[in-house]
Amino acid sequence: MPQVYKTWKTKDVSALSLPMLLMFFVGVFTWLxxxxxxxxxxxxxxxxxxxxxxxxxxxxxxxxxxR
Incomplete structure (x- = not known):
């Protein structure tokens, strides 16, 4: 949650990796x-x-x- 809040406030996504986020999402979805x-x-x-x-x-x- 702190990462989501910080990203929402600053709009800085440069430190986030989209492929890593997608892999994480798939893993959590599998656990769900x-x-x-x-x-x-x-x-x-x-x-x-x-x-x-x-x-x-x-x-x-x-x-x-x-872009």
Missing amino acids: IYGFLKNSPSIIFANSITIVSAFLLIYFKIVHTK
Whole structure:
């Protein structure tokens, strides 16, 4: 969450790597699916929050990258 807040405030995405963010997103998404398959509220809750953060960082990276 601190990374999302800082990126939102400063609009500086130069330190973020889009390929790394995408790999992270896929990994968290996989854990989220695993949480649903195992019916584990703690895994679902933790990865739901993380996937929203990862999505926001990907969004900021795409929107605020200077072309």
